[in-house]
Amino acid sequence: MATIKDVSKLAGVSVATVSRYLNKNGYVSKEAAETIAEVIEKLNYRPNNIARSLAGMKSATIGLMVPDILNPFFPELARSIEDAANGYGYTVMLCNTDNDSVKERKYIDTLLQKQVDGIIISSYTIKPEHLTGLQKQSIPVVLMDNVFSSDSVVSLTVENRRGGELAVQHLLAQGCSKIAHICGPLTITSSRERTAGFEDASRGTDWFTPSLIGYSDFTVKGGYSAMKELLALHPDLDGVFASNDLMAAGAMKALQETGRSIPSDVKVVGFDGIGLEMMNPELSTIAQPISELGKTAMDSLVGLIREESDIVTDQVFPVTLIKKQSTRKN
Amino acid sequence: MATIKDVSKLAGVSVATVSRYLNKNGYVSKEAAETIAEVIEKLNYRPNNIARSLAGMKSATIGLMVPDILNPFFPELARSIEDAANGYGYTVMLCNTDNDSVKERKYIDTLLQKQVDGIIISSYTIKPEHLTGLQKQSIPVVLMDNVFSSDSVVSLTVENRRGGELAVQHLLAQGCSKIAHICGPLTITSSRERTAGFEDASRGTDWFTPSLIGYSDFTVKGGYSAMKELLALHPDLDGVFASNDLMAAGAMKALQETGRSIPSDVKVVGFDGIGLEMMNPELSTIAQPISELGKTAMDSLVGLIREESDIVTDQVFPVTLIKKQSTRKN
DNA sequence: GTGAAAGCGCTAACAC
DNA sequence: GTGTTAGCGCTTTCAC
Numbered sequence: 118m119a120t121i122k123d124v125s126k127l128a129g130v131s132v133a134t135v136s137r138y139l140n141k142n143g144y145v146s147k148e149a150a151e152t153i154a155e156v157i158e159k160l161n162y163r164p165n166n167i168a169r170s171l172a173g174m175k176s177a178t179i180g181l182m183v184p185d186i187l188n189p190f191f192p193e194l195a196r197s198i199e200d201a202a203n204g205y206g207y208t209v210m211l212c213n214t215d216n217d218s219v220k221e222r223k224y225i226d227t228l229l230q231k232q233v234d235g236i237i238i239s240s241y242t243i244k245p246e247h248l249t250g251l252q253k254q255s256i257p258v259v260l261m262d263n264v265f266s267s268d269s270v271v272s273l274t275v276e277n278r279r280g281g282e283l284a285v286q287h288l289l290a291q292g293c294s295k296i297a298h299i300c301g302p303l304t305i306t307s308s309r310e311r312t313a314g315f316e317d318a319s320r321g322t323d324w325f326t327p328s329l330i331g332y333s334d335f336t337v338k339g340g341y342s343a344m345k346e347l348l349a350l351h352p353d354l355d356g357v358f359a360s361n362d363l364m365a366a367g368a369m370k371a372l373q374e375t376g377r378s379i380p381s382d383v384k385v386v387g388f389d390g391i392g393l394e395m396m397n398p399e400l401s402t403i404a405q406p407i408s409e410l411g412k413t414a415m416d417s418l419v420g421l422i423r424e425e426s427d428i429v430t431d432q433v434f435p436v437t438l439i440k441k442q443s444t445r446k447n
Numbered sequence: 448m449a450t451i452k453d454v455s456k457l458a459g460v461s462v463a464t465v466s467r468y469l470n471k472n473g474y475v476s477k478e479a480a481e482t483i484a485e486v487i488e489k490l491n492y493r494p495n496n497i498a499r500s501l502a503g504m505k506s507a508t509i510g511l512m513v514p515d516i517l518n519p520f521f522p523e524l525a526r527s528i529e530d531a532a533n534g535y536g537y538t539v540m541l542c543n544t545d546n547d548s549v550k551e552r553k554y555i556d557t558l559l560q561k562q563v564d565g566i567i568i569s570s571y572t573i574k575p576e577h578l579t580g581l582q583k584q585s586i587p588v589v590l591m592d593n594v595f596s597s598d599s600v601v602s603l604t605v606e607n608r609r610g611g612e613l614a615v616q617h618l619l620a621q622g623c624s625k626i627a628h629i630c631g632p633l634t635i636t637s638s639r640e641r642t643a644g645f646e647d648a649s650r651g652t653d654w655f656t657p658s659l660i661g662y663s664d665f666t667v668k669g670g671y672s673a674m675k676e677l678l679a680l681h682p683d684l685d686g687v688f689a690s691n692d693l694m695a696a697g698a699m700k701a702l703q704e705t706g707r708s709i710p711s712d713v714k715v716v717g718f719d720g721i722g723l724e725m726m727n728p729e730l731s732t733i734a735q736p737i738s739e740l741g742k743t744a745m746d747s748l749v750g751l752i753r754e755e756s757d758i759v760t761d762q763v764f765p766v767t768l769i770k771k772q773s774t775r776k777n
Numbered sequence: 778g779t780g781a782a783a784g785c786g787c788t789a790a791c792a793c
Numbered sequence: 794g795t796g797t798t799a800g801c802g803c804t805t806t807c808a809c
């Protein structure tokens with residue numbers, strides 16, 4: 118494999134000139150530039166990124182940690198982040214932590230060793246103290262779905278609570294009169310918020326009772342079982358808000374299996390806005406602006422890396438109600 | 448951040464000794480080892496992977512290229528590969544090529560520059576000549592779903608053709624008498640094979656006619672439209688084999704929308720075996736051994752990296768019929 | 778058993 | 794504008 122030295126020799130210039138040419142900084146005469154370009158072409162030379170990183174202390178690589186790659190939300194997020202990263206010249210190391218904080222810490226360690234220039238962390242389990250290693254080495258961090266007040270960390274969240282409220286309001290507007298809720302893991306902040314939003318909108322109504330809340334785990338199977346249990350307690354419920362789309366899908370299955378039709382007997386709303394085109398009827402949902410979140414995450418990270426001064430450390434994104442067949446009015 | 452030098456100084460030994468200790472090669476006296484261990488602990492020292500790569504010419508990183516991270520098949524595959532990679536001490540750079548051969552080549556370039564130790568490529572679009580860059584630098588490659596005869600490339604495929612046959616046979620056994628097929632992109636080898644399997648089993652039967660084959664693109668939407676078109680031509684069809692699960696899901700939706708019930712009116716089989724638990728009824732499918740594929744891919748790659756001699760260059764994995772509700776006998 | 782020293786390929790002063 | 798050179802943090806001969 119050709120090195121910068123080979124190029125410099127063949128082009129009859131010093132490595133410094135080639136380096137300047139490569140990095141487009143410092144002066145390089147037009148002629149020099151041209152011959153260098155030719156030689157690079159001829160030798161099919163590609164700068165060695167590893168050497169570059171070692172010398173320049175930057176790797177042009179960022180880490181992206183996600184809690185569950187099997188939940189379509191995260192591939193969608195990853196894709197938008199990857200696109201943005203490529204635009205900036207960064208490559209992404211995608212790490213699936215499997216919702217396991219041991220794995221999470223191991224990955225943080227690994228990413229540090231690989232000298233990534235920054236990390237985007239989407240995590241259910243992370244705690245501020247896990248970031249101290251990163252802080253100490255002042256690695257820029259963008260945190261999704263969690264807020265830790267700190268000036269070297271950017272936090273991106275969505276209006277989870279308002280989303281929960283919106284969901285209930287929509288169900289009521291469509292004519293529901295007894296709405297159940299399938300909530301996600303209570304260990305997850307955004308999940309708790311969505312449930313809080315549900316309570317905001319339903320507490321005080323004449324139909325609300327705490328047993329209308331089922332506890333689940335963000336999976337299709339979990340949503341399915343939770344729905345079955347809720348139906349046993351409240352066979353007359355006519356609306357369901359699930360804290361994510363996967364649970365909503367599981368709930369729909371349970372409803373259909375017990376002979377209820379959607380939306381005429383029961384209406385269902387999910388949360389996330391992932392592409393679940395295969396659902397029949399299609400699922401209404403409180404959508405997160407996934408691609409905007411990804412793009413902003415990357416923009417912010419680059420801002421931190423470049424030590425720009427005008428970085429917004431906490432951003433809260435709006436959610437939007439997407440009306441589909443699952444909540445169509447009878 | 449502490450370096451190997453800091454450790455060596457504090458431990459009163461040379462960097463060479465520390466290096467030997469770290470890599471567990473060469474002799475290190477017990478006492479030396481102990482003090483080094485202590486110092487490492489105390490300094491919270493972590494070897495710099497970048498420097499390691501530069502000196503040792505290996506990065507402990509592998510690349511994984513997938514054509515479509517939004518198709519659940521690939522996250523599942525990625526997850527199993529990642530697990531296996533972690534077991535071997537490798538980190539994975541996941542690259543989504545978006546089914547775009549320009550992006551694909553760019554990623555190959557990037558991965559080369561990052562000095563990955565090997566690459567696992569799952570691609571719809573790749574051609575042998577795209578691997579020449581990798582060959583030249585003798586980067587180990589494991590190819591999934593494609594076979595290029597070459598001794599430095601391991602190819603992993605599944606019995607696509609037999610899977611297509613199995614699907615039809617199953618539908619016939621369940622009582623179908625007119626089976627349509629939704630095939631995937633003809634540019635994809637495995638897709639063509641699945642369709643060939645369908646033809647093997649259906650050509651020569653009294654019901655078969657070429658217009659029972661619909662052409663689509665491996666997406667839910669595509670499967671949906673293809674199904675609608677097929678229904679227009681053959682309203683009396685009673686079985687469908689789609690070349691992947693996503694299209695099968697789309698087909699189910701189209702069938703239900705047109706008032707057909709599954710499985711009593713029409714039975715459906717997919718291909719891949721991804722977790723589509725939200726489907727109602729659940730989808731029967733020809734399953735690929737996804738996690739075994741991932742694990743074997745990683746095992747083979749490590750074999751290539753270590754230049755072991757007993758590497759099987761072409762492996763074909765069996766597929767299995769998973770019977771679910773979508774093909775239940777009436 | 779251990780250490781000195783020569784790189785790995787590149788960047789970034791600094792001198793010319 | 795361009796070249797010289799000293800590292801970046803580590804591995805790995807090779808001598809002791």
